[in-house]
Amino acid sequence: MKKAFLLSASLIFVMVAYTQMDLPPSGGNPRAMITEEVGITDITIKYSRPDVNKREGKIFGDGNRVPYGFKEQNFVTGKNDAPWRAGANEATTIAFEHDVKVEGKDIKAGTYALFMAMGADNVTLIFSRQSEAWGSFSYDPKDDVLRVDVKPIVLDKSVEWLKYEFVEHKENGCTIAMQWEKISVPFKVTVDVDNIVIASLRREMTSRKSFVPALELQAAQYCLNKNINLDEALAWSKNAIDGPGGQKTYITLRNLATAYEKLNRIPEADSSMNEALLIATANQYTAYGRQLIAQKRADKAMEVFKASQKRYGDIFGVNNGLMSGYSAAGDFKNALKYAEKAMAQTPNDAAKRTLEGQIAKLKDGKDIN
Numbered sequence: 001m002k003k004a005f006l007l008s009a010s011l012i013f014v015m016v017a018y019t020q021m022d023l024p025p026s027g028g029n030p031r032a033m034i035t036e037e038v039g040i041t042d043i044t045i046k047y048s049r050p051d052v053n054k055r056e057g058k059i060f061g062d063g064n065r066v067p068y069g070f071k072e073q074n075f076v077t078g079k080n081d082a083p084w085r086a087g088a089n090e091a092t093t094i095a096f097e098h099d100v101k102v103e104g105k106d107i108k109a110g111t112y113a114l115f116m117a118m119g120a121d122n123v124t125l126i127f128s129r130q131s132e133a134w135g136s137f138s139y140d141p142k143d144d145v146l147r148v149d150v151k152p153i154v155l156d157k158s159v160e161w162l163k164y165e166f167v168e169h170k171e172n173g174c175t176i177a178m179q180w181e182k183i184s185v186p187f188k189v190t191v192d193v194d195n196i197v198i199a200s201l202r203r204e205m206t207s208r209k210s211f212v213p214a215l216e217l218q219a220a221q222y223c224l225n226k227n228i229n230l231d232e233a234l235a236w237s238k239n240a241i242d243g244p245g246g247q248k249t250y251i252t253l254r255n256l257a258t259a260y261e262k263l264n265r266i267p268e269a270d271s272s273m274n275e276a277l278l279i280a281t282a283n284q285y286t287a288y289g290r291q292l293i294a295q296k297r298a299d300k301a302m303e304v305f306k307a308s309q310k311r312y313g314d315i316f317g318v319n320n321g322l323m324s325g326y327s328a329a330g331d332f333k334n335a336l337k338y339a340e341k342a343m344a345q346t347p348n349d350a351a352k353r354t355l356e357g358q359i360a361k362l363k364d365g366k367d368i369n
Contacts, residue, residue: 025048031046032046032049034165039172039196043094043096043166045092047092047162049163051160068118072139073137076139082136083115086114092113094112100189102148113136122151123185125148127145129143153183155179155184162180202232212245213245213246213252220237220240233259237259238256248279254273254276256272257273282312282321285305289302289305290321290324301328306325316347319345323339335362340359343355
């Protein structure tokens with residue numbers, strides 16, 4: 001009978017553990033989650049937010065709510081040798097969608113408990129496998145995946161409710177800070193964005209997305225804009241034209257020419273652009289001609305501007321291009337002539353203001369390019 005009672009009690013305990021009601025968090029510590037992308041990598045922090053509650057000056061430090069070092073209660077060892085849970089209630093967790101670096105040290109993609117051993121001049125951040133733990137009461141250093149030391153910062157204004165923020169944002173990384181009372185604990189996360197994106201693009205190019213030319217064009221353009229992975233970008237550029245569903249448009253041909261330019265295959269780039277110009281608008285002629293000027297190919301640019309004039313005649317886009325072409329050649333008299341033609345045809349106030357500045361430069365004998 002006693003065994004049956006114990007078995008029933010155990011079953012009830014298990015059922016309660018797995019069928020908890022949806023209730024507000026204990027202790028009045030609201031749950032929070034913050035996520036940000038670096039490149040295409042999600043970084044997510046889940047935590048609970050204790051408040052200062054009139055304890056300013058009594059939060060951090062020996063004898064206070066969060067003692068320095070490893071002095072929190074540990075139910076496993078029976079000692080006060082655990083770090084702070086860096087929040088309230090459940091363990092604070094941080095998840096990285098891809099492999100990253102924290103303060104320059106590698107950590108694999110995954111979800112980790114984030115613990116902190118606080119100090120006046122140094123804080124040890126601990127990334128632990130104990131992501132399902134309640135607080136740090138069962139902390140075991142064997143589960144540590146990474147430890148890094150950072151410097152805390154004293155804030156001018158007290159933060160009542162503990163929070164995590166992405167306080168700095170860069171193309172390949174971010175700085176995350178835990179802030180509570182008058183202490184901020186910032187740490188840097190860096191992400192190998194380009195290689196992660198390229199690996200993702202390669203996977204996607206083996207899926208149905210590889211049959212959508214517009215997506216292959218996007219993949220190629222990412223690499224070309226970054227000046228990376230150029231051979232593969234060239235292959236994707238070709239597929240956007242010649243692959244299943246591919247199309248020869250000004251955009252796809254211009255993109256192919258750019259890929260050849262990046263690889264210093266200029267004759268092939270020019271050949272692609274000659275084909276593209278057959279279907280180009282006057283403004284596209286002008287944009288391409290100006291790119292040629294930037295490449296120090298002013299003679300080729302003038303050929304393009306004159307071809308646009310032959311095709312489209314006396315219109316704003318043509319005259320605007322010829323102004324740039326003659327200016328690049330140092331012929332400011334003719335550049336001014338076409339600038340004034342363009343001014344009479346200007347389509348809007350913004351274009352008018354731009355031309356006014358260019359005309360002033362040309363009158364001073366200065367190149368507008």
